[in-house]
Amino acid sequence: MTAQPPGRTPALLLITDLVVICRHLQLLTDAERRGLAVLTVVGPETPADQLARHRADPAHPLSRAAEVVHVPDCALDTLVGAVHGLLRTYDVRALLNCGEVFAEPAGTLAEALGLPGPGAHAARVSRNKVLQRLAAPALAPRWTQVGPEARGAALDGDDDTLARLVGDVPLPAVLKPAGRMSSSGVRAVESLAELRTELAQYPQDETLLLEERARGAEYSVEALVCSGETVWAGITAKDTNECATRYFTETGHTSPAPALGAADEARLLDANARLLDAIGFGTGMSHAEFRLGPDGAVLMEVAVRPPGDAITKLWHLATGRPLEPALLDLALGERPLVAPQRRRARQVYLDHPHGELADVVCDDAPVSWITRDGAWPEFVPTTSDAPPRLCAVIVTRDTGDTLGDLTDSGGRAVSIVVDAPGDEDIHAVAERFAKTVRVRTHPNRSTP
Secondary structure: OOOOOOOOEEEEEEEEOHHHHOOOOHHHHHHHHOOOEEEEEEOOOOOHHHHHHHHHOOOOHHHHOOEEEEOOOOOHHHHHHHHHHHHHHEEEEEEEEOOOOOHHHHHHHHHHHOOOOOOHHHHHHHOOHHHHHHHOHHHOOOEEEEOHHHHHHHHHOOHHHHHHHHOOOOOOEEEEEOOOOOOOOOEEEOOHHHHHHHHOOOOOOOOEEEEEOOOOEEEEEEEEEEOOEEEEEEEEEEEEOOOOOOOOOEEEEEEOOOOOOHHHHHHHHHHHHHHHHHHOOOOEEEEEEEEEEOOEEEEEEEEOOOOOOOHHHHHHHHHOOOOHHHHHHHHOOOOOOOOOOOEEEEEEEOOOOOEEEEEEEEOOOOEEEHHHHOOOOOOOOOOOOOOOEEEEEEEOOOOOOEEOOOOOHHHOOEEEEEEEEOOOOHHHHHHHHHOOEEEEEEOOOOOO
8 A cells, every 4th residue: 555644543444335335333432542543435325414414413323423424436546536535634543344335346445445355246146146155056956047138039929039148047036237236136936938938028138047946045144354264154044035026035034044954054155165265365354145955055145344234233132242353353454263152042024014114113122214324223242041031122114105015125125133142942932922013004195
């Protein structure tokens, strides 16, 4: 990295969007404790009015950020242009990206500045599922790329043309966009006829993947990695709505994964280590999703940033130590402290009636409206043998929003977070506390 002139304020460059910063506000406090000014870049998904409101609120950590830059898109050139002046004014000692939309440009920028990060190559691969399949073929399901030209030819042709496109990928299969996130556009397809119908639903210029439907339970592996060495890794069990629908929306997470034998745990951790090595992951936190079947772990996708939903909070409750200090350690090139698990925590998204969201009521805990508050609730760990608890009720939509089917993660509305001793049935705990929450809706205004 080019040497900085003396006398400039040391700083952390924090790149993400408001919805993600709300989950990791402790990063701002931790940076302040270390004498770092916080320079924040947020993207087009951040509403300008909400950002201004939180900046003007002295009780909100964003009000203490030294600089906040709101950019219109997530392109590398836009990011470089936005921070160029900041790099002249501040001694930027760490760059930390927490969300998906900036993963590639942030990884490239960190490498250009000589700062610790996942690396430009790993960041690029993480944003393209085709590249992930090419980088780690031994972990991939059978798959084929469906580019715009091939898709057009298949739609215009007969069933034989469509069958040639499918190749050796067995049906039923999964159709998914190569570059989206949050399960957006992911569909199960059972037949050639269904595939033809679904192919016509995507934008004409979008590249898709058609891949074998991997069977087995789904897990994610979260890892803290310092200069290519995994310092800590944990396994989270995942729930989706795939059994009742043709979608793959995540509806629950449990950290650490319950009822996972030593052999299966070793398979997942080994697969994750091979994956990170294959993509050349450098420093930071990774989040990779696998299916674990009879033949071992099969890669679904990998991200080179902290996990979404409440997974970082689940590990906080499970280990008693928040992950934000470790994220900052890694961004500074320091080896983080880690803690062993002592409890188990679970987030589960609740079923909701269709209609316009009116209210969420809970008998046993405050309800946190993330969009309004601009912050997630505080999570306070307890002792390993403390009774099961309802730790939070989280609403990620706002009143007046239309609630409907869960076709992707954006359709979810209300979740709870619980924790319990490791030997408790955490699913039963979550079911019990879920009954204390009521989601109220009004009929859609457009409904006659």
